[in-house]
Amino acid sequence: MTDTKLFQDVVRARHSVRAFLPTVVPDALIREVLVDAQHAPSNCNAQPWVIHIVSGARRDAISKAILAADDAGRITPDFPFATSNFCDAYRERTAAQGKAYYEAIGVAREDFDERRTASQLNLSFFGAPHIALLFMPVVGENEVRVAGDLGMYGQTFLLSLTAHGLGGIPQTMLGFYADTIREELGIDPSFKMLFGISFGYPDPNSAANSYRIEKVAIEESVTFHS
Numbered sequence: 229m230t231d232t233k234l235f236q237d238v239v240r241a242r243h244s245v246r247a248f249l250p251t252v253v254p255d256a257l258i259r260e261v262l263v264d265a266q267h268a269p270s271n272c273n274a275q276p277w278v279i280h281i282v283s284g285a286r287r288d289a290i291s292k293a294i295l296a297a298d299d300a301g302r303i304t305p306d307f308p309f310a311t312s313n314f315c316d317a318y319r320e321r322t323a324a325q326g327k328a329y330y331e332a333i334g335v336a337r338e339d340f341d342e343r344r345t346a347s348q349l350n351l352s353f354f355g356a357p358h359i360a361l362l363f364m365p366v367v368g369e370n371e372v373r374v375a376g377d378l379g380m381y382g383q384t385f386l387l388s389l390t391a392h393g394l395g396g397i398p399q400t401m402l403g404f405y406a407d408t409i410r411e412e413l414g415i416d417p418s419f420k421m422l423f424g425i426s427f428g429y430p431d432p433n434s435a436a437n438s439y440r441i442e443k444v445a446i447e448e449s450v451t452f453h454s
């Protein structure tokens with residue numbers, strides 16, 4: 229197998245995992261993934277990611293706290309996000325993703341209660357034993373660029389998980405409870421939460437992991453100039 233083939237295999241094998249085994253990932257393995265992710269590029273090499281890895285009793289406490297925050301309507305995102313802001317092809321793709329997921333897990337589109345229950349699985353990390361929470365410092369007008377750097381970090385982290393036989397899912401939804409999470413972990417409010425990544429060993433038998441979402445052809449995303 230050439231290195232190219234190896235890269236292509238890892239990049240195509242990565243997908244968002246929405247059901248995990250409870251098996252704890254050894255510390256040494258988590259550290260290997262973190263060292264890989266640290267190789268992500270960033271604007272001027274600022275490496276502006278501030279990562280909190282949460283496992284065990286703290287993980288359970290955070291899940292409990294954000295579920296309670298959700299019940300109380302305490303939604304405190306550092307950065308706004310509304311799928312309704314997507315239009316045209318982007319809107320169609322987000323709708324197709326929701327449809328594919330709910331079909332895979334057998335939830336009817338019109339069943340609001342079932343959909344809410346399924347969405348709440350985000351807050352128990354889809355059963356993952358570990359979460360990585362991605363924070364960034366306050367950087368004024370560099371915010372969008374630093375958020376891009378965190379995206380680079382996140383994808384490197386996710387690819388490393390895949391290469392190590394693990395899986396993960398990036399979750400903007402965890403950032404909706406930024407205040408609660410900061411309070412639980414004693415994180416200074418000057419650090420803003422962009423998203424979290426739940427990770428662990430994928431449950432191979434779960435319907436939630438049985439589908440793969442289609443990627444559009446490069447012609448839809450790329451314009452060639454010469």
Ligand SMILES: Cc1cc2nc3c(=O)[nH]c(=O)nc-3n(C[C@H](O)[C@H](O)[C@H](O)COP(=O)(O)O)c2cc1C
Nearest residue numbers: 242243244245325350397398399400401402423441
């Ligand atoms: C930054 C980011 C945040 C995301 N947030 C969520 C989330 O909160 N909940 C969720 O179920 N999926 C979330 N996703 C997963 C996307 O739905 C998923 O990446 C997309 O459908 C493509 O599927 P794939 O990851 O399997 O290729 C997020 C993805 C990214 C990149």
